[in-house]
Amino acid sequence: MDTKDIFKNNKKWAQEQLKNNPKFFTSLSKQQHPNYLWIGCSDSRVPTNQIMNLPAGDVFVHRNIANIVAHTDFNCLSAIEYAVEVLKVEHIIVCGHYGCGGVKAAMDGNTPGYVGNWLSNIKDIIKLNKDELKDLNEQEKYNKVCELNVLEQVKNASSTTIVQNAWKNNANLTIHGWIYCISDGILHDLKLDKNTL
Secondary structure (H helix, E strand, O other), X not given: OOHHHHHHHHHHHHHHHHHHOOOHHHHHHHOOOOOEEEEEEOOOOOOHHXXXXXXXXXXXXXXXXXXXXXXXXXXXXXXXXXXXXXXXXXXXXXXXXXXXXXXXXXHHOOOOHHHHHHOXXXXXXXXXXXXXXXXXXXXXXXXXXXXXXXXXXXXXXXXXXXXXXXXXXXXXXXXEEEEEEOXXXXXEEOOOOEOOO
16 A cells, blocks of 8 residues: 555545544544553554544553553653543553564564563563463463563553552552454453552
8 A cells, every 4th residue: 555545545534434423523623531541562453442442532542562561661651641640541451462473572582672672571571470381382372471461561550650649549540451362353351450559
């Protein structure tokens, strides 16, 4: 697809939105009141709003390679801070996905440069869970590391000063850990919800 086609597609999309709701863009431009912060992977096969079947404006989104919440990542922390303190979201969703290239690269150890530094977070998860992973076949191990990564990032999000302060101030805020299956399009709740100190 040529980049010119993107502009044609955009016009078609905008016209469809107006056909369905003539006030769509007027309403959208006046406010931003999402109830969800989505922290997900940059993978192009994981389109946030579409897989939740939610319209534009309903989800505040932060994405990076392998959906990592690192306490040294000021971009992610800024997104969490804005979502929690300004937008007053009630749900932070940390969503990984099966078949994550970042997880696979960390498992293979073939990660030079900046990506290698970034994925050291997942390499640590693998080391910390080696006993749980040792008897699994390669596919099971791959899937399990994708899930363990979500668990770790839920913990990381929960322990940020932003979230801790929100909970101290009795904010109605829950952190969820989900995983998306690209092969069938289904989201799975990993039952990792946290909503208190």
